[in-house]
Amino acid sequence: MEREADLKSVKIEDSFWSERQELVADVVIPYQEKILNDEVEGAEKSHAFANFRIAAGLEKGEFYGMVFQDSDVAKWLEGVAWSLANRPDAALEKRTDEIIETIEKAQQPDGYLNTYFTLKEPDHKWQNLQECHELYCAGHMMEAAAAYYEATGKDQLLKVMERMADNIAAHFGTGEGQVRGIPGHEEVELGLMRLYHVTGKEKYRALAQYFIDERGQNPDYFREESKKRGWIHWNMNPEDHNYNQTFAPVREQKKAEGHSVRAVYLYTAMADLAAQTGDKSLISACDTLWDNITQKRMYITAGIGQTAKWEGFTADYDLPNDTVYAETCAAIGLVFFARKMLSIRPSGHYADVMEQALYNGVLSGMQLDGKRFFYVNPLEVNPGISGKMPGFEHVLPQRPKWYACACCPPNVVRLVMSLGKYAWGEDPEQNTIYSHLFMGGDAESDRARIHVESGYPWDGAVRYTVHPKTQEPFTFAIRIPAWAHEKKVTLNAAALQNAEIKDGYLYLTRSWKENDIIELSLELPVRRIYANTTVRADAGATALMRGPLVYCFEGADNGPLLQELRIPQDARFTLQEIREKPLEGMKQISFAGIRVHSGDTALYSEQRPVPETVQMKAIPYFAWGNRGENQMKVWMLEI
């Protein structure tokens, strides 16, 4: 089975990503630490560290914040762990150890850990799984614990979370006297699988499996739970079976429904479990849900979730560009899901979508300076309407500051800081090393150290230098994106004939010699993409992509009224390096386009709008919204 790389064995030194990792380490993580410590003037009160100190008996006070406030600490901890794996920082590690110490003190003697319930509603533990996120917080803290152990070798938090997992296992299950509960927000399944991966303990895999198998067995579980306890927290509708994927047992779910982050967290855990167990019915369910998302419910940016109302899925082919939700966290969840699908079977399709999400729907969540973040990643923005008019309130034309949203930014942090796991994998049984994504740096395994140089995504040349550690032959599998129609591969400067490309991967098996060099050269022409004509929102339009990057048009480059612009069928695209900050160094697409304009000011007229040739410029989608409020559009009518 293909397994993701141990993060400590990968070092990213990449012209594109290193800069972003440094931004996260230098700007985002320290800022988030200050937020959690309530040290940022004017920011919304967090109190998240304080809650733990109070629960630990180190401080007097009361709990403050959301019922899931603990998860902010967990997400930060996971980000710190991956950051330390990439770039040691003794001072940060020391502060983190102290926080972990506090967390352990906040844990109850029976292993229970949740500051909200410990401090505020001690008699209400485990009574409101639908609304109260105890299992969600636990799941995130398990992920953090596993990451911190992987990064530093320290197991204090891991032990804390093993005790919490044991507490959960004692309480929930199908056994005598146990409660057949399921979480309202999936995440604990992921966390338990992570615990299983680092500890190797079957019981955590089994508990993850229980939560996955139990979901949807009793679609009325939350209604019954609500009736039994007689109190509410948020007043969520316990009859909404789509929202948290309880409408059917997971193996019978045919469509991705409900809250999109919940959904992809669940599917990620399902895929992880299925890859471990080889459970055919579960693999089949993962395939069905993957296909439904990627073939019917996904934006070209790999954003998912079409409506703000339940932050989730609506219907097949319903992909409005201007009222879209496409939460940054959901695109990140799709990266997680794709990564686990790769472990089920290494098919380039999963890596293609993973890359598409990473470079577009995920990266667009963060401002280029690392200081502001989008929850919602629209494909069309119209100032005066977006962020303002009914149905568009959630579609902000500018990234808001961190403190207004506690969920997406830490998710970006942990993904950007753990990229090595997504870029690299290994299948020991098949004796194969996988390169899933093109990123400069080094990846180390028992078989070899592989050094990569790359100008990706701006250019398509990737150079792998192999430093084998064994004389035995092994396979090096390099993903070839499905969009790479023109490519050249050389081994030690000799063209590779007859190299096997299977399901999106180039498989090279040989006895590797020191300094064997594979050079991959992908042509990166501008590609016109058309949506399936079943998609109403993109009718008549085309979107431009180059390599993994989706491009978009902004008012800053193209003037007002972007809806007047057309891409001629015979337009010839040229690439230009942008010389002005903040997009300096990126490549923009430039071409002679058409602007049609009304002949008069009448609202309705018999006069067909008059075309004129204009220069049009498109920039990478992830970089939009960095030059002030302006109109933005991904899909453009073709003429």
Added chain:
Amino acid sequence: MEREADLKSVKIEDSFWSERQELVADVVIPYQEKILNDEVEGAEKSHAFANFRIAAGLEKGEFYGMVFQDSDVAKWLEGVAWSLANRPDAALEKRTDEIIETIEKAQQPDGYLNTYFTLKEPDHKWQNLQECHELYCAGHMMEAAAAYYEATGKDQLLKVMERMADNIAAHFGTGEGQVRGIPGHEEVELGLMRLYHVTGKEKYRALAQYFIDERGQNPDYFREESKKRGWIHWNMNPEDHNYNQTFAPVREQKKAEGHSVRAVYLYTAMADLAAQTGDKSLISACDTLWDNITQKRMYITAGIGQTAKWEGFTADYDLPNDTVYAETCAAIGLVFFARKMLSIRPSGHYADVMEQALYNGVLSGMQLDGKRFFYVNPLEVNPGISGKMPGFEHVLPQRPKWYACACCPPNVVRLVMSLGKYAWGEDPEQNTIYSHLFMGGDAESDRARIHVESGYPWDGAVRYTVHPKTQEPFTFAIRIPAWAHEKKVTLNAAALQNAEIKDGYLYLTRSWKENDIIELSLELPVRRIYANTTVRADAGATALMRGPLVYCFEGADNGPLLQELRIPQDARFTLQEIREKPLEGMKQISFAGIRVHSGDTALYSEQRPVPETVQMKAIPYFAWGNRGENQMKVWMLEI
């Protein structure tokens, strides 16, 4: 000054409208009467007549219904009045007289009339103008009283409402001890102007003027009112100054804002008052608001109100087709506004918009069998999304039954039954009779009886036969629609040379002879209409019109996935008479169009959708949704 015709002097005998008037008289009015009497099995309880009987002391019981339940009776009464003016019905008139008798008994000794407050909250009268619709109900009852007097000559209800108007005048105003109140839902202004027109009493005009002038003088009026009384009814936001047009004094309002029905009711009263007084600043305000609506905020169907959230206006050029509100009542209100603008100055532009609203945004409100009604009149409907998904809940793909909505159906009734007022006008000072709309029948005035035959809107031949009552010359002004590029006019079969067409009207002045015949022949080609390129929603698209009719495409005629269809720039349109019910007799537009279709099932692909020629058919917009649930689209991409 141009004045609308006395309804009793106009008889509609028209191939298009008579059928609809009979439907209203035979089906809609009797059904509504049963509803108000709670005689329809399974319908929502109305209790509206019962409330009056209880308030009159004729029956025991309690008030039931909305705070504006009385207005349902008023609207029905007005419809009955206009119906009696068209078609006498002794039994209906007798029942109506009895209801009026009851209404008089329900009136309080001081003239106050409102069953909600009389029965339910007698101590709260006049304390909550923002939410409680007392003045709104009064306005509708004034309109009913004036209509019933005009239709039957009976003044019982008129006297009742004069006493109510006097009660209002005593309470509200700028005088010592008076309250400077304004209604939360404009309507009383209209009602008072109607009272003024039938009674000639200046005091009612003055009271209407007070309410018009006072609006927006104190934008905080509703907040202050709310603070003073300390109780709420609906919990409406008293700080929302746009919703009910209190953001500025009416003469300073530059844009149509807020709830669209409220807005156009206000503007109608303003225009009516301005026409009477010649007040230049008020005329100028009407012009500004008219232009803002018709040149920046109106759908091609003359529907207005772009959002469901406040059932009203959003921003200039923001005209989404699938989330539109375009309430039937708002289009009717626009007809009212247009009609009063004609009295300010007879310009064809007002009549053109009036006609556009009548044949499209108004008529679409009623199912062809008169049994179901739309509130919301979308320009695009997608089953599975419309009426179902977030932001589309209000856009029903099928007309709901009457009882689900009490406001639009009676508004359709009163407009359809009083068409003569909109079709005909007279300016005694200018010695001119105006024909604003083409409808078969007879119009009688002191100067002449004019007989009209017409196959409009299906064909453009209109034949006027003049039966003069005077030897003195007078002017007959016939509106020539702005869209009528090709037309022929003959007087007694001789082509009219040099006839003066001024501002959309053909003015014919002469000593008319018995049986003088004017024949108007308008070419009715299919016209392609383009929205101003500032409108995002219609980019690249065209809509088809013929005469006053907007056309649309339905799945029933064109198959699924209407977004795949394109209208070729060189398409040649042919007209066909539809032979199947329920659209029998209507003319459809048929042409060779293009359907583009994805080459494969991929969601995104580099393959441009493949075009094929298909037969496309468009039907009149007002007739959509009469053949089961299916997709519908007005604007189609042009290729």
